Amino acid sequence: xxxxxPLGDRILIKRIKEEEKTKxxxxxxxxxxxxxxxxxxxxxxxxxxxxxxxxxxxxKVGDKILxxxxxxxEIKLEGEDLIIMREDxxxxxxx
Numbered sequence: 001x002x003x004x005x006p007l008g009d010r011i012l013i014k015r016i017k018e019e020e021k022t023k024x025x026x027x028x029x030x031x032x033x034x035x036x037x038x039x040x041x042x043x044x045x046x047x048x049x050x051x052x053x054x055x056x057x058x059x060k061v062g063d064k065i066l067x068x069x070x071x072x073x074e075i076k077l078e079g080e081d082l083i084i085m086r087e088d089x090x091x092x093x094x095x
Contacts, residue, residue: 004043004077005043005045006043006044006045006084007045008045008046008047008048008086009045009047009048009055009057009086009087009088010044010045010084010085010086010087011041011043011044011045011057011059011084011085011086011087011090012041012042012043012044012077012082012083012084013039013040013041013042013065013067013072013082013083013084013085014039014040014042014080014081014082014083015038015039015081015083016038016039016040016064037066037067037068037069038064038065038066038067038094039064039065039067039083040062040063040064040065041059041060041061041062041063041064041065042061042082043061044057044059044060044061045057048087057087058087058093059087059090059093063093063094064093064094065090065091065092065093065094066090066091066092066093066094067083067085067089067090067091068089068091071083071085071089071090072084072085072086072089073085
């Protein structure tokens with residue numbers, strides 16, 4: 001995301017869309033879908049300070065991550081729906 005850098009230990013994430021069909025071929029309508037809990041890291045802050053020392057963020061731009069269902073704050077930047085959250089809200093990196 002050009003021109004935007006999260007502050008501190010915040011991370012900007014774009015949700016990864018879920019599949020439209022089940023394995024059995026049933027199409028799921030938008031109203032029945034849950035919001036995906038996977039995302040791609042778009043931008044990261046510098047990290048957080050602890051006792052005067054900067055602790056860098058573990059995730060980097062481009063990482064696929066898993067986050068909590070109600071984590072972060074939804075925002076809209078340049079017409080895209082994104083989420084900004086703290087590093088603590090990330091459950092893990094998908095490899």
